[in-house]
Amino acid sequence: MTDNNRVVVLLSGSGTTLQAILDQQSQYSYEVVGVLSNRPDAFGLERAGKAGVESLSLDHKLYPSRELFDLELMKHIDAYKPDLVVLAGYMRILSSAFVEHYQGKLINIHPSLLPKHKGLNTYQSALDAGDSEHGTSVHFVTEELDSGSVVMQAALEITPSDTAQTLEQRVKVMEHHLYPKAIDWIVSGRIALQDDVISLDKKPLGPQGYRIPETSIVTEK
Numbered sequence: 001m002t003d004n005n006r007v008v009v010l011l012s013g014s015g016t017t018l019q020a021i022l023d024q025q026s027q028y029s030y031e032v033v034g035v036l037s038n039r040p041d042a043f044g045l046e047r048a049g050k051a052g053v054e055s056l057s058l059d060h061k062l063y064p065s066r067e068l069f070d071l072e073l074m075k076h077i078d079a080y081k082p083d084l085v086v087l088a089g090y091m092r093i094l095s096s097a098f099v100e101h102y103q104g105k106l107i108n109i110h111p112s113l114l115p116k117h118k119g120l121n122t123y124q125s126a127l128d129a130g131d132s133e134h135g136t137s138v139h140f141v142t143e144e145l146d147s148g149s150v151v152m153q154a155a156l157e158i159t160p161s162d163t164a165q166t167l168e169q170r171v172k173v174m175e176h177h178l179y180p181k182a183i184d185w186i187v188s189g190r191i192a193l194q195d196d197v198i199s200l201d202k203k204p205l206g207p208q209g210y211r212i213p214e215t216s217i218v219t220e221k
């Protein structure tokens with residue numbers, strides 16, 4: 001077990017991603033020490049409680065500005081002394097101060113093969129674009145939306161019968177394997193970020209990070 005393994009998760013909704021992170025914690029070297037939500041009704045908070053992890057909600061609607069809300073959020077996150085802050089379906093634009101404060105230790109998972117399909121509705125965008133594959137990316141967070149260095153990706157082939165809903169379900173299965181692994185590789189130091197370049201075991205990776213093939217996603221650890 002590494003010493004730099006304290007993880008705080010931020011979410012806004014159902015928290016299936018958090019659940020996967022919690023369920024796989026015992027196989028990996030990270031420890032989820034806190035879960036925070038900007039929505040008091042987020043089901044992810046209950047998932048944290050069931051797993052015996054401390055959780056807290058701060059209702060962003062009660063704050064006069066994004067900056068003030070983020071400052072308060074940062075105070076609570078920092079109280080957990082995290083080594084990594086993990087966005088897992090956190091549906092808020094982050095202020096510059098927040099992104100700067102956690103530079104190099106803030107990651108997100110975005111359901112597309114970045115740099116393709118930034119923003120929302122990526123499943124429909126991929127179908128509309130006639131893409132032959134879709135997938136998901138874990139990336140470090142920078143000020144520009146979905147644009148930080150990519151750590152890891154997993155892709156699947158789009159079939160003629162796929163709809164936005166089936167794609168979402170298929171991608172989520174991949175995400176639930178990809179994100180815990182990425183978190184583990186970051187806190188254990190296998191993945192490093194320097195000058196916007198990601199390296200794995202000290203070998204620089206390309207702009208799409210480490211690519212996990214679909215066929216190996218369930219079994220590969």
Ligand code: GRF
Nearest residue numbers: 013014015016017089109111
């Ligand atoms: C995930 O699919 C992730 O790609 C995106 O938000 C979704 C969160 O889902 N960033 P859930 O709330 O964890 O179920």
